[in-house]
Structure formats: C-alpha cells, structure tokens
Amino acid sequence: MSTTWGTLSGRLVKNSMEQKLPLIGEFELTGRCNLSCGMCYVNCLNQKEAEKKERSAKEWIGLAKEAFDAGMLFLLLTGGEIFIRKDFPVIYEELAMMGFNITLYTNGTLITPQIASWLGRLRPSQIEVTLYGASQTTYKKVCGSAEGFRHTLRGIELLLAQGINVQVRTSIIKENVNDFESMAELTKKFGLQLGIVNYISPRRDGENSILNTRLSPKETASLEKRIEEYNIRDNTSLACVTEDISHVENTQEQSCQFYDINDPFQCGSAKNSFWITWEGKMVPCSFMNQPSTLPLEKGFMTSWKELIELCSLVPVCKSCSECELSGYCTTCPAKLYNETGSYEKASHYLCELARERKQVMV
C-alpha cells in the first residue's frame, strides 16, 4: 500500500505533466543579496529600489495557499539571498506548515547559530548552499567579499550540525575555474557532493555583463573533461556537472521520455513547473522574463493556465532541431532567447560549445 520514492516521483512527474498540474513551484522571494556576483541572473544593483518592489510576506503566503490547492507539492525558496529578507522567518514558518516538500537555496553567509537552530527545528527537505570558490581571494574576485568564504563554510557547518540535508553547488566562471578541484575536495570533507552549474546564461533582463566573466565554449568543454577526469581519478561522482540540481528536477531529467520531440521546452516548464520572480511575475523558469503572467493580480490558477497557453506559442528552433550536434547541446527556448533575442535563432555560443564538446569527447 506504499510506494518507493523513485516510483512515486516518476508517477507524480508523469501524471502532473499529462494533466498540466503545477507540481513544482519556485519562489524567488527577493532580488536582493549581500554578495554581488557578476554572473547572477537576478543581480539587483539598486537594493533599496528592489526592496520597495518586493512582494510582501502576506502575498507570498497567499500565493502558496493558492498553489497548494492547485497541486503544488515541491517548493523551492530562493533569491537573491533569502536570509536578507527580515520577514523570511514569517514566510517560511507559514509555508513549512502547509504540506510542501521544501528546498532552500542560499549562499550560506548569513546563517547564524540561531538561524541554523531554528531551521533544525522546522526543517526543510534540503538546503542547497552555493560555494563560489575555495579561498578568500576567489570569493573577493567572484562575489566582492573575501569574508564570504569563511561565512559560507561556517554556514554549511552550522546546518550540518543540525542534521539538515545540505547540498553544495557552485557556478563556474573565469574567476573560480581554477578552484574547481579544491572546491570538490572542500565539499568532500563535509561528506557532500559538489554540483556544478557550468552554463551561465545572459541575464533575463537583457543586461550582458556576464559575457565577460563566463567561460568560453572551449573553456567549458575543457572544464567538463576536468570534472570527468577528477571523478575517474577519485573513483567517485562527488563532483557532477549539472544545470540545476534540485531533487525533483533530477527526476524530471530522468523523465525526458515524457517530452514531445516537437515541443521546444524539453523540460517541465509550464507543464508541471513554474517560477515566480521577486517582483511577482510567473514565468516558465529562472532564466526567462517572458512569457509571463501575473498571479498576484489575476490569481494563481488563471495565471498558470495563461502561462501554459503562452508557452505553447513558443516556436521550435528549426536549425537546432535539425542540427547534427544536438546530442552535444542542451539548448532550450530560455537559452536561445537570452543568447540571441529570438527563440528561432541558433546561438553562436551554444553551437560553439556543442562543437567543442564533440571535439573533447573524440
């Protein structure tokens, strides 16, 4: 009369996609952050203005209630940095009692013994901490804060001491690519796996400063080779390349047989998952600014249905679907739009990356 997690998640993902139920929700509670990483896709430069535009605790809680009624089970709370919101405890304590499987994303630097102890009592399913380097020097270069390194490690230690399920991940850019092995070793000392985000998208607001800091296609392919070699040398899979590593999204990845080949979204976006930006817009995923709907103005269910409709109008990129390098490429409408300004135009960066991957693998 009961089922294992694997069977359950597979069935939930399949059924929710078929029925277009919003099983997975991601709430970007704030755009503000205490760090200032050049590659961040949110990156609010004017934090005071951003704070004014933020949605209230009451609005987020109300939205969660509506999403619960619509079938949301998995909820990610992210930012910006969630712990920068003074009312985060108010929001979290309400959501934690509703009946979701909750994941928190944080940079870990604002975790104090008091916060860790509070989370230990009202535990989320998991907390994913982003590590930006293996030294103070790298943290200074990536996030503008040397102290951030020590604070992140302390945050991880405090959370682990509370018995919380912690995952560590990193985003690799030019400024921390040389730290990859050290970060993997550091994470291993905690007994954890390092998830690696190796693709940095241009920001969804069209601002392109990250192009100076992200790895070139050649550097990305060679990083992937380094990761593979590290895992072989270490006889482990403690480091892994991933585009996003949340528990359910991994299940979604394994469920790719559910996707229609003619669907430009080879993922759960607007099929069973959605993202709410810190300003309160519903979008298909974190990378996308459009299509968008307004759940706080029009109601959750109306917005979800509108999002499904709008996403069904997104065209397939013909040259990508016919490309012989598609096996080496992880293109999607979000990446294409951010890279080229069009859903139908192949991206030079992604094409080059696919070519480099093929070359490295030969």
Add this chain to the structure above:
Amino acid sequence: MKVKQGFLLREIADSWVVVPVGQRVVEFNGLMSLSESGALLWKRLEQEVTDDKELINLLTGNYEVEEEIARLDVIEFISNITEKGFLEV
C-alpha cells in the same frame, strides 16, 4: 491507535502522498505514497481507532475483497506505518 499530527495526506496528480509538516520533517524527511485503499485507511486513522476490525470492515465495505485478505492487508499497513513512525499506539 491514530496517525500522529503533523503528517498531511494529499491527493496530487492521481497519487496519494503523505507529507511531513513542520517539525515532523525531523523524524521523516521524505514523502510516502499510499494506494487508494491505503489512503482510505489513513483517513480513518486520523481519528482514534481501537480495533483492527473497524479497518478490516472499511476495506471489505469499499472493495470486493475477502475478509482474510483485508485482515492481512490491514496488518501489513499498520506494521508499515508504525515502522516509519507515523502512528501513535
């Protein structure tokens, strides 16, 4: 016997799922899926049940199942959720 407070039964996408809420995540960090008949028993166990017979009758009353099979199903179900710490005995 009765299921502990803090475990919420939800029906999502044709599945019955038990979700730990708040401090219960400390005891059980995950999800448990129940069949339709399991969910029926769970809902009854949200109130105090003093006799297994009541649960057996619930199954035989709702499904075409022999009493002996229903009895074995109930024993297995109770044992399973007791082992996972969901039940107050």
